[in-house]
Amino acid sequence: MSAVARIWARMRTSKTVVASGGILFAIALVSIIGPWISPNEYLTTNFDNILRAPTASAGHVFGTDDLGRDLFVRTMMGVQVTFVVAIVASVVSLLIGVLYGATAGFIGGRVDAVMMRLVDTLYATPFIFFVILLLVVFERNLLLMFVAIGAINWLDMARIVRGQTLSLREREFVQAAQLIGVSTPRIIFRHIAPNLVGIVIVYVTLTIPQAILIESFLSFLGLGVQEPQTSLGKLVNDGTKQMEGASWMLLIPGVLLAAILLCFNFVGDGMRDLFDSRRSQ
Amino acid sequence: MSLLDVNGLGVRYADKDVVSGLSFGVGSGESVGLVGESGSGKTQTALAIMGLLPGKAAISGSIDFAGTEIVGASERQLNTLRAERIGMVFQDPMQALNPYVPIGKQLRRVLLRHGISDGREVDQRVMHMLDRVGLPDPARQFRAYAHQLSGGMRQRVMIASALLAQPDLLIADEPTTALDVTVQAQILELLERIREETALLLITHDLGIIAGHCERLVVIEAGRLVEEGPTRKLFSEPRASHTRKLIDAAPRLDGDSPPAPESAELVLEADNVSVSYAERNERLQLHAVMDLDLQLQAGETVAVVGESGSGKSSFVRAVLGLVPMRAGRVTFCGQEVAGPLQARSIETRRDLQLVFQDPAGSLNPQLRIERIIAEPLTVHAPELDAKARSERVADALQRVGLDEDLLGRFPHQLSGGQAQRVAIARALIVNPRVLVCDEAVAALDGSVRQQVLNLLHREQQATGLAIVFISHDLAVVRSISHRVMVLYLGRLVELADGAGIFRHPRHPYTRALLDAVPVPDPLAPGGRLSISGEVPSIIDPPSGCAFHPRCRYAEQRCRVELPLVRPVGEARVACHRAEELEL
Missing domain, CATH: 3.40.50.300 (P-loop containing nucleotide triphosphate hydrolases)
Structure with missing residues (x-):
């Protein structure tokens, strides 16, 4: 845990990381609490009250959509989906990517060649067609979309971790462990993995925006989250249809999406700088 | 002024x-x-x-x-x-040279800065300077990249670069x-x-x-x-x-060598060990080590000495099982052990331990010192409980003369000497029979170096530990070595007991190594040059005696005929002229 503690201490010293992290935390908190205290439901339609502009007095702070549904609750629901995507993407790329990459890099030779050619093959597969096919053959659901996003996210991670492991493997402390008689899985866990923490954390924060964008993109195409559920990408899609008459339907989720992406990118960049400065010291 | x-x-x-x-x-x-x-x-x-x-x-x-x-x-x-x-020459010339720019071009910039812009003149002056600092074939080196030069050549380039600015x-x-x-x-x-x-x-x-x-x-x-x-x-x-x-x-060449150990129990024996590396898709075999033998007794220290490229590291790593042997056999306590490390029994692996040159690199930066030192116990003595384990760690720490409050620190918080002691403690905690030290004190300051050598000597006296000590510097090994093996380009050139080799070297290469040692005495400073050039590449080794291009005593026979290792006096020497030369 010491590595994590040190990273935490470093993170707190960077203003960008603290500010961006704070904004993300605030958005997440509001997205959980907001729908709970709001008097409106995400799927209640009200045809007397369609395309109402945002006002505080009428109880619809973000306005309503073309079916009269409250946009605040729907936007917050979209934010939740976005964060879930972020968590799933990072967990999947962490678990599969790190283990796969570390194993390939440490064992090396033919095993490495075969494992990495598989990654190359998956890279070369046209991902969108792959997802469309999946969604057509199986029923469209959230889980499937997460699987699809996870499936491409771990590829980058595996490559990065493999490269790092290749250089770690040549370090003398690994040879020292081999001489002592430490078993290979133990070397990977005790000696390789802790030294990957830095690069992995940085990379995870940088893949999260990518995953969020993919989800928004799929939802925008109508392949992602299905009605009456929603996500930020889908809200933006709906907004574009009404952007002449009801610009708030596009602007509010759009700005939120951009803010979340920017914050994740800032956190990622800040972390990368922190780790670079540690290396150069 | x-x-x-x-x-x-x-x-x-x-x-x-x-x-x-x-x-x-x-x-x-x-x-x-x-x-x-x-x-x-x-x-x-x-x-x-x-x-x-x-x-x-x-x-x-x-x-x-x-x-x-x-x-x-x-x-x-x-x-x-x-x-x-003001010109400056740094310690590590590889870091100071741009790896992507040919060295001639890098040096040219120095002159351009001085307003000399005529291309022909610039190139000529650069080449003249490369020649002056002793770079062979300057016209060719002009187009070479930093990684294609040896460490010594790179440092010459750095000096040339500094001198061009006058x-x-x-x-x-x-x-x-x-x-x-x-x-x-x-x-x-x-x-x-x-x-x-x-x-x-x-x-x-x-x-x-x-x-x-x-x-x-x-x-x-x-x-x-x-x-x-x-x-x-x-x-x-x-x-x-x-x-x-x-x-x-500061290490000196005079003084006594340690007396021979009392017991004559043979612990480790290596016969005809050869190591080859495959290059360029296995079409080219580089012979790093050829037919080397080693006999090591309990309580004995054998030094393996040679310049970089002499195969000393490859040799001991093959004996330890870290790199594959092409031929040869290794016997430990009378029993033949398998080549590769993974195939060796857990007891053999416990009894043969290695200390690396770079103390910082051989300690995992993410682990605390306590866990680093205790790690061998988790493999070789898993039955120990937490208390017994920390007792063993404390004991090992005391043997290498370190304080217990270091246990909670990370490797980067230690000095070089402390880190090397931790590495030694990790090797000694399982009480091995043989300890191999690969340039283990080369990165340390003089006084710390002496402390570490003393510590190894003390440990040997107490436990009968057998030590193989690799070094490029004969002065470093003088005080601890019972016997010294001198290697050149993967072959043995001289094997003699410690006292003999320092008083009466019998191979011109051993003499040259001794001459090169800088002695802390302004009246007789040593550091003399009795050989020129550097170790040739193993890609294209010289014919006959591999040392002949640098040997001042070489004659026709040396150029064509490989000298065999034979007894000369008390020593074993591979030189055609060993008997007649007065070195």
């Missing part, structure tokens, strides 16, 4: 003084040695003179260079000064620390030759280097001046105890 005048220099990082109140001068054309152990502030002083300290360093005092004040000078002034008047002062910061002794002697000789045109500030931790090459000495400790004066005077009557300590810590 002084060329460089450092007055009350202070360098401070946050709340830590690394240099304080340091004053000394360098006259024009003078050579001055700045001596101190690592962490004494030598390099910080050099960087301050060059105006290269990072922005977060607070500098006080004054540095006057030929009338120009360096402290507080603008970047523009400093650039002019650095480009035209500086008034050349600062050399540990210019030979990363090099073999023989190459070190060559570089020092080169620095001696260029003394006619520039003053020299030679920064080093090794008094042996200083003894023969500097007129005046400045000794510093913890950022403060300890003593200053003419080299001879300081060596003959040092006033400060720290100077005395530094002189005593």
